[in-house]
Amino acid sequence: MPPVYPTLALVAAAVVVAAELALFRTGIFHQRAYWVAMLVVFGFMVPVDGWLTKLSAPIVIYRESDTSGLRPVWDILAEEFAYAFALLTLVVLAWDRAAGLDR
Amino acid sequence: MPRGRLDPAPRGHTARVDRFQYLILMGLCLAVTLPLEFAFDARVWRRPRRLAVALVPAFVVFVAWDLWASATGTWGFNPEYTVGVTLPGGMAIEELAFFLVIPICTLLTLESVRNAVAGRVPWAGRWNA
Numbered sequence: 001m002p003p004v005y006p007t008l009a010l011v012a013a014a015v016v017v018a019a020e021l022a023l024f025r026t027g028i029f030h031q032r033a034y035w036v037a038m039l040v041v042f043g044f045m046v047p048v049d050g051w052l053t054k055l056s057a058p059i060v061i062y063r064e065s066d067t068s069g070l071r072p073v074w075d076i077l078a079e080e081f082a083y084a085f086a087l088l089t090l091v092v093l094a095w096d097r098a099a100g101l102d103r
Numbered sequence: 104m105p106r107g108r109l110d111p112a113p114r115g116h117t118a119r120v121d122r123f124q125y126l127i128l129m130g131l132c133l134a135v136t137l138p139l140e141f142a143f144d145a146r147v148w149r150r151p152r153r154l155a156v157a158l159v160p161a162f163v164v165f166v167a168w169d170l171w172a173s174a175t176g177t178w179g180f181n182p183e184y185t186v187g188v189t190l191p192g193g194m195a196i197e198e199l200a201f202f203l204v205i206p207i208c209t210l211l212t213l214e215s216v217r218n219a220v221a222g223r224v225p226w227a228g229r230w231n232a
């Protein structure tokens with residue numbers, strides 16, 4: 001069995017992409033602003049998620065056997081980036097679908 | 104002041120502050136991104152109904168995932184750096200703040216970039232999109 005966290009993180013990312021293509025249809029993946037914003041957010045993710053998961057004094061502690069074990073930057077698990085992509089893209093999809101509110 | 108009374112105090116104080124580390128981090132994220140609302144006219148905080156609708160789906164899905172992962176032990180929370188209030192299964196209450204704060208920061212960033220790219224931020228010029 002592959003470790004549960006990276007598996008679910010990749011599934012979540014794929015599901016969100018499928019949800020955009022089949023359901024939300026916001027066209028977000030064709031917008032340069034979305035990709036620039038994601039790049040900025042992933043940049044800030046390093047200090048924030050790094051602080052949360054650094055092995056020297058972690059706030060969030062993972063069961064190592066449930067993870068990929070890959071920690072490319074400041075002890076952040078690689079699958080955290082797929083997790084963040086899924087979470088934040090879902091938020092953006094709902095935000096754009098709700099564009100008519102509070103004009 | 105007698106030494107014996109002073110010495111333990113700073114250590115106890117530090118430990119108390121440490122338990123707010125997660126919440127302080129979330130507060131810093133909100134504070135750092137708040138200026139985007141005005142400097143880039145992001146209009147995220149000023150569209151509360153749209154913001155609420157945007158937050159709900161991800162909040163429901165990811166809190167459910169978090170409850171399950173905390174209960175099964177895929178991840179857990181360091182009692183030294185959290186306030187100690189947990190939901191059933193052991194999920195730290197701070198996680199609820201996380202799933203509101205980080206999405207808000209992201210939307211502020213997105214709307215700021217959109218405004219900058221579209222030339223709607225007078226002082227930032229036009230990004231030649």
